[in-house]
Amino acid sequence: MTIDQSLKSWVASANGHRDFPIQNLPLGIFSEAKGRRRPGVAIGDYVLDLVAIADLLDEDMREDFEQPVLNAWFARGPEAQRRLRERLAELLSDARYRDDIEPQLIGQSEVRLHVPCLVGDYTDFYVGIHHATNVGKQFRPDQPLLPNYKYVPIGYHGRASSVRPSGEDVIRPGGQRKGPDEEVPTYGACRRLDYELELGIWIGQGNELGSPIPIGEAGEHIAGYCLLNDWSARDLQAWEYQPLGPFLAKNFHTSVSGWVVSPDALAPFRKAMPARPAGDPAPLPYLDDAADRETGALAVQLEVTLTTERMRAEGVAPHVLSRGSADAAMYWSAAQIVTHHSSNGCNLQPGDLIGTGTLSTDQDEGLGSLLEISRGGKQPVTLANGETRSFLEDGDEITLRAWCEGGGAVRIGFGECVGRVVGSGQA
Structure with missing residues (x-):
């Protein structure tokens, strides 16, 4: 589903976006001015705050997304990442979720991106x-x-x-x-x-x-x-x-x-x-x-x-x-x-x-x-x-x-x- 070329998002800027259409959904660590670092996903011209939508994600994912780095999440391996991608694709394509998700979208120009992980080596x-x-x-x-x-x-x-x-x-x-x-x-x-x-x-x-x-x-x-x-x-x-x-x-x-x-x-x-x-x-x-x-x-x-x-x-x-x-x-x-x-x-x-x-x-x-x-x-x-x-x-x-x-x-x-x-x- 996540790479279905016909999939569209209700986030208008994502459709035809040169970097971040719904088929991409890359993860990163971001912060707003004087805000704490937290995980997000890029969608069109926006960043979706994963902490803010934790209640819409599987319960076992929430603890890792409370971290200011992605190390613990990456440690879960590819199956967990695929489950997250499928859920995010659903949330960002199905208009039923728009009222819950849209308030948690932050303009990419308003955030600062950080090194995604605590780099051990x-x-x-x-x-x-x-x-x-x-x-x-x-x-x-x-x-x-x-x-x-x-x-x-x-x-x-x-x-x-x-x-x-x-x-x-x-x-x-x-x-x-x-x-x-x-x-x-x-x-x-x-x-x-x-x-x-x-x-x-x-x-x-x-x-x-x-x-x-x-x-x-x-x-x-x-x-x-x-x-x-x-x-x-x-x-x-x-x-x-x-x-x-x-x-x-x-x-x-x-x-x-x-x-x-x-x-x-x-x-x-x-x-x-x-x-x-x-x-x-x-x-x-x-x-x-x-x-x-x-x-x-x-x-x-x-x-x-x-x-x-x-x-x-x-x-x-x-x-x-x-x-x-x-x-x-x-x-x-x-x-x-x-x-x-x-x-x-x-x-x-x-x-x-x-x-x-x-x-x-x-x-x-x-x-x-x-x-x-x-x-x-x-x-x-x-x-x-x-x-x-x-x-x-x-x-x-x-x-x-x-x-x-x-x-x-x-x-x-x-x-x-x-x-x-x-x-x-x-x-």
Whole structure:
């Protein structure tokens, strides 16, 4: 019922909404001015307060919706989420419930969205093969991809404490940086600040320590998806990353969009995983599953725009930096990511956050970072007002957007993930 393409809502703005029709119903945590944080669902131009309509929901759901985060709710697993979606679809489509529900709708412009979960752990993967190849060419022209890339979904542990909601300013980080013409490193503000276009994966039900998640069950452990911008200090990273990988270059800020789009809402937009090029190894058996091969790719359209301080003052339209799609970018599926993460017995927990890594396509218009677009700073981007950018300057604002459409299905979206760079006062 919840993805019935003919289903309409009595909430007029939901019908034909670019992001939040009744077929989507993403969950999030919101607050009003000076109000407490609580769960809500996006419907058209509104947020439906789940606490306020608790009496219309199953009794066993109410306790979890009293929490200011979604961890406990996500821990219930996919069947509980499906029951909630079915009930919400009924309440928002059947006019008999309008008098009870309508007073609990709050305009999205009147609320603030928060990080949906208390993030216990954050892991960033590197499954965008075109991004990995492009970056590898800049640092290792003779061997862009290391030998393990096509066997192992590469990832590293990030910093959960600096995961922040869309709209929060990004403070330019400081650290050690060493330019190509400098003999010794110096400490100061990052000179090559960048964004990274990613999808975020929220973990629902976890697994016990020592009990890996089989590939055929991995999807049941995913509560939903969001947009994720893993901001990157490229100059700090180039100096520090050997031998242990990213550290201060990546742990200063990670932005996430506020709405969690459920796997059920994305069901009409699943595709077969792209065929691996001739000569590539098949996934090892623990990462191979027939159903995942057939439906593991997500046809999510991705867009990144930039505005500068001067552009906003002059009323210049945002500059589109990239447009691409997740299914054309990901070498490994979400299920393979989750399975590999737990394959050594690592215990995932409800509310854990996983980033896909930067999602770039094989076309210039689909590159997911300025490092790639500007060819490491050698080919600056020229904006409509004459400004140029190789990397981000103070006052620059990056907006990520994502949506799914086509195949006769109603379009659904993720909303926005926005971050504006502000100076740190460091030289």
